[in-house]
Amino acid sequence: MSKESLSKFGVRPLAMKCQFCSNPATMHLTTIINRKKRETHVCDACAEERNILPGKSSEMPINALLQFVLGSNPGIEKESDETACPECGLKYAQFRSEGRLGCPHDYEVFKERLEPLLLKIHRSQNHVGKVPASLHSARQAQEMQNFRNQLLEAVTRENYEEAARLRDLIRSKEQLDETR
Amino acid sequence: MKLDSMLPQLGEWLRGTGPESDIVISTRIRLARNLADMPFTNRAAGIQKAEVESKLRETIAKLNWHSPLHYIGMQDLNALNRQFLVERQLISREMANVLEGPRGVAFDDTESVSLMVNEEDQLRMQVMRSGFALDQAWETIDRIDDMIEQKVQYAFHDQFGYLTACPTNVGTGMRASVMLHLPGLGLTKQIEKAFKAMQKINLVVRGLYGEGSRASGDFFQISNQMTLGKSEPEALNDIRSLIHDTLKYERFARSTLLRENKQALQDRVARALGTLQSATMMTSEETMELLSAVRLGVHMHLIEDLTAPLINELFLQTQPAHLQKIIGEALDGEARNAARARYLRQRLREISPQAN
Ligand SMILES: [Zn+2]
Ligand SMILES: [Zn+2]
Numbered sequence: 001m002s003k004e005s006l007s008k009f010g011v012r013p014l015a016m017k018c019q020f021c022s023n024p025a026t027m028h029l030t031t032i033i034n035r036k037k038r039e040t041h042v043c044d045a046c047a048e049e050r051n052i053l054p055g056k057s058s059e060m061p062i063n064a065l066l067q068f069v070l071g072s073n074p075g076i077e078k079e080s081d082e083t084a085c086p087e088c089g090l091k092y093a094q095f096r097s098e099g100r101l102g103c104p105h106d107y108e109v110f111k112e113r114l115e116p117l118l119l120k121i122h123r124s125q126n127h128v129g130k131v132p133a134s135l136h137s138a139r140q141a142q143e144m145q146n147f148r149n150q151l152l153e154a155v156t157r158e159n160y161e162e163a164a165r166l167r168d169l170i171r172s173k174e175q176l177d178e179t180r
Numbered sequence: 181m182k183l184d185s186m187l188p189q190l191g192e193w194l195r196g197t198g199p200e201s202d203i204v205i206s207t208r209i210r211l212a213r214n215l216a217d218m219p220f221t222n223r224a225a226g227i228q229k230a231e232v233e234s235k236l237r238e239t240i241a242k243l244n245w246h247s248p249l250h251y252i253g254m255q256d257l258n259a260l261n262r263q264f265l266v267e268r269q270l271i272s273r274e275m276a277n278v279l280e281g282p283r284g285v286a287f288d289d290t291e292s293v294s295l296m297v298n299e300e301d302q303l304r305m306q307v308m309r310s311g312f313a314l315d316q317a318w319e320t321i322d323r324i325d326d327m328i329e330q331k332v333q334y335a336f337h338d339q340f341g342y343l344t345a346c347p348t349n350v351g352t353g354m355r356a357s358v359m360l361h362l363p364g365l366g367l368t369k370q371i372e373k374a375f376k377a378m379q380k381i382n383l384v385v386r387g388l389y390g391e392g393s394r395a396s397g398d399f400f401q402i403s404n405q406m407t408l409g410k411s412e413p414e415a416l417n418d419i420r421s422l423i424h425d426t427l428k429y430e431r432f433a434r435s436t437l438l439r440e441n442k443q444a445l446q447d448r449v450a451r452a453l454g455t456l457q458s459a460t461m462m463t464s465e466e467t468m469e470l471l472s473a474v475r476l477g478v479h480m481h482l483i484e485d486l487t488a489p490l491i492n493e494l495f496l497q498t499q500p501a502h503l504q505k506i507i508g509e510a511l512d513g514e515a516r517n518a519a520r521a522r523y524l525r526q527r528l529r530e531i532s533p534q535a536n
Pocket of ligand 1: 023043
């Protein structure tokens with residue numbers, strides 16, 4: 001990659017040294033993650049090698065954050081790092097060094113170790129947001145079935161107040177579905 | 181399709197129009213998706229990558245999108261053409277440089293939609309808009325995502341959401357970025373203050389700013405960092421409110437400059453234009469800096485005959501791959517600097533700063 005293309009959207013020569021190799025730095029990036037400001041000064045060669053690129057599509061600060069979080073996680077014992085995903089063969093130790101998971105199953109296989117990591121990165125362990133439409137309707141169907149079971153149970157217990165509430169709830173949900 | 185035919189055209193995101201386009205250059209939203217029961221790209225065997233590619237390529241080809249999506253395999257492009265697509269933001273640098281095996285990109289004629297196959301994630305969808313247009317961009321990408329999801333099964337987890345190769349993307353898989361031009365804050369040395377406001381919310385701000393008296397600090401990109409624990413609209417709202425504050429700061433800085441330092445500002449803009457019109461060697465860095473000053477001049481009505489789309493065009497066309505395609509030959513760094521200066525002189529010949 002040429003020097004020029006690196007410079008798109010903000011690269012300027014300053015008399016600072018690259019923090020990786022101490023050649024003159026040509027890029028000066030400012031990143032703010034979780035209220036901490038970090039400055040990165042690198043030369044073109046190191047920027048290219050490490051895929052540190054300003055603007056554009058680079059996700060450098062996020063990857064850097066991940067490396068940072070992964071690197072500062074000494075509480076994990078070596079032995080469990082040897083467990084491999086039965087689907088793709090990835091070991092947690094490999095994930096720690098590469099920062100990439102191998103397949104969708106890894107999220108289950110390494111769930112217990114990923115949860116605290118996700119909490120650090122996102123301050124959450126739970127997805128909130130879009131759900132694939134196919135799952136969405138399956139979930140709704142499941143929910144309706146639960147309400148029907150509860151209704152049946154309420155009727156057997158002769159709790160008619162509760163039964164009426166559930167009946168109305170089911171009706172309104174059914175109507176909502178029809179209007180869609 | 182022939183890439184060369186794209187050369188004179190500006191993608192939608194560079195049109196220089198749209199809400200707040202005096203400050204907001206462009207809005208981009210991308211979604212990362214992977215197929216269920218398939219290893220992620222970095223761990224997939226060649227045959228699996230080929231399977232993913234052909235499945236997604238077919239799905240994209242059959243999409244009932246209102247404009248045709250052209251699919252190009254990366255193996256069909258030489259390095260210059262891949263760099264050309266990077267400069268137009270249609271593919272990532274990673275796509276151009278790093279990954280092996282079958283991979284490709286589909287994009288539409290306006291270059292506002294781009295779908296990368298077998299990038300770090302198997303599908304990286306991106307929608308670009310010029311100006312500040314988070315809602316429009318989200319609506320578009322959400323629709324494309326729905327359409328694709330009808331044909332393929334995504335890797336999705338009840339607790340973790342859309343599964344991605346890197347845990348920094350898991351959940352919504354959404355990264356929304358807004359590119360800002362903030363010369364007013366740079367010139368009035370208030371960029372630090374603006375950063376402090378940005379720090380209050382968990383957003384990533386990237387960009388650089390010059391130190392000392394050299395006021396630069398022009399281009400900044402603000403993106404959401406977290407993809408878990410917030411819905412897409414919530415994440416977009418975080419960005420939106422921060423941008424609104426930033427716009428206020430920048431506008432205030434610009435009006436202060438105009439009121440208190442008009443002459444100095446005029447001088448700065450005129451010098452930038454003059455250098456672009458007369459230099460015989462021009463690096464990309466310097467071009468960026470000078471065009472940034474000129475862009476400010478246009479939006480503050482200090483330059484006649486020059487429009488935002490023309491400046492955007494110059495930003496784009498003076499990048500290495502574009503420049504070499506315009507000249508029609510491969511050029512080394514020094515030759516490029518000469519060619520760039522010549523090109524800028526030609527394009528800016530008739531432009532004059534406002535004389536008052
Ligand atoms: Zn270096
Ligand atoms: Zn696996």
